[in-house]
Amino acid sequence: MFLEIKNLSVKIENKNILKSLNLNINKGEVHAIMGPNGCGKSTLANVLAGKEDYEILNGKINFKDNDLFDLNIEERAQEGMFLAFQYPVEIPGVNITPFLHSAINSKRKRMNEEEIDNLSFAKLLKSKASDLGINIDMLKRSVNTGFSGGEKKRYEILQMSILNPDLAILDETDSGLDIDALKIVTDGVNKLKTKDNSFLIITHYQKLLDYIKPDYVHVMVNGSIVKSGGSEIAAEIEKDGFQKFQ
């Protein structure tokens, strides 16, 4: 199993958010989690990425034969986990290019791979940015600083394509995107899809799933997955909402 979440219960500030959650993802699969506001979708994404604000009450997560809780935030990233943030953080003064260069090299170092030099990295970045319709001038700017909502999401996908993760978690990547931007972003994701990597897509709406076809759709309500199935569930939600699952 690539990612195995067993009986995961999590709380923050005395509020139980995830309750005995189970989820299995195999290599090469695309899973979508849909659920109403406040059901715990982003908490799940943050817990997987290692955010330290949460208290793990119970459960286990295995990722590529590692106990995920034994790995800190950066080790998870270096092992191939990537979270595309719902609200990417603005970091003025930290330039995009050296930051991404350093990020990719930290991963290569852990994998005992040779570090990528400045010139090769610049070429890689330029080509990936061009694929995503990102202006080269944007790469001279600070991380997410002054970016529009769409630019931020596009930049998250650029980072993802550079870091080429084994498991990408997309936390409401469709929010704040117009239809053209949504198409560019989802094209970027589809290009990255191989039989060796997996995706966990968190969204409210079926629209995103028109562009990225999931193998499995899960409905999450009140901290647990209450129903799993194929794309037909997304259509059901689009038609009837989440009410019937609650």
Next chain:
Amino acid sequence: MNIQDNYQKNRKNIFFSENKDIATHREKLINIFENDRFDKKNNESLKNINLKNFIDFKYKYLIPEETSVINNNHENSYSIVSVNGQCSTFKDDKIEITKIIDEDYNDFSKNNTIEKNDHFVNLNSLFLNSGFKIVIKRNYNIKIKISNIVTDDDLTIFQKNNIICQEGSSLSLIEEYENKNNSTSNILNVIKLEKNSQLNHFLIQDNSSNHNLIITSHSSCKKDSTYTQKVYNFSEGYVRNFHYSELIETNSEADLQGIFFLKDNNTSNNKTFVKHLAEDCKSNQVYKGILNDRAKATYFSNTHVDQVAQKTEGYQLSKGILLSDNASYFSKPELKIYADDVKCSHGSTIGPIDENAIFYLRSRGMSKIAATKILISSFINEELSSIDNEQMSEIIQKKLVRYLSKVK
């Protein structure tokens, strides 16, 4: 030993002690010390320090044996080595360096901007034992680097410098304070900018933990002149930076900026004060601090806009990062506005490093320590990237790397 006895005992070694007017002024200063109750609550010069250590001091001064060097590197560039606050005289058609004289003392003692109960400035006037005067001649564009060296342990340097930029002149001045001995430097720079002159003043402070540096400056700007001051405090010892500017004629500007990097038990007190006394003037006061371990800092900023100073633009900003729960930074911005057509603002933000930013960087594979360091560098990125002097930029980068290497 009390101030009176200390002064009387060392009088013969103190500048201008034979001048009657100055002696009278000093008697008044002694009275201030004797009558002051050292009210820490209302006196900004007393925050976070044990004044007793500075008042009950053992006066010791050595006249430097070797004449200080002035080296005309190339046409408009000069290097000065000031030893124990003294510097040899020099004159060419562009600059003139002389010793300070009685008139310079009297000129400053009449100044009303610096508070009368600033005990460090009063100690400087009382025990004055060194200093020099630099005049930049009309319409010349000059670069000067001054290395301030204290030769021995236990020295108490009380130094007053006058810097005058004549009409149309431009000066880039780098001052280095990098002393590694157990001594105290109390320095007052009095700076005058004549019409249409410019001074870019950099102060690099990097003393060891047993060296105290108290540095005060007072600059006055005439029509169309600009004073820019950038302070970089990497010292491991106590540093006080109190800097005052007066915009006395129209279209003049003062920009007082500082960054301090504190760790261990170190303390730094900072103050900037800009008095707008004429129309169409601009000022900017920005201090940023990074504090680790049990370090403490204060920053008081103040913009005073006189009723005649219409169309003033005055900005203040204070920012601090606390890298430890035990570090503290107290900041108090103030505005006093007596004119009605002004644009003024002030702001202050102090807190720990942004945990969301740390999480974001780590989620891309960067270690916590690397993420912390990159965020500290980004915090002062704007200030560092605006340094247009390549030599200065290199010096500051090296010191920053050294500071960051101690961040755990």
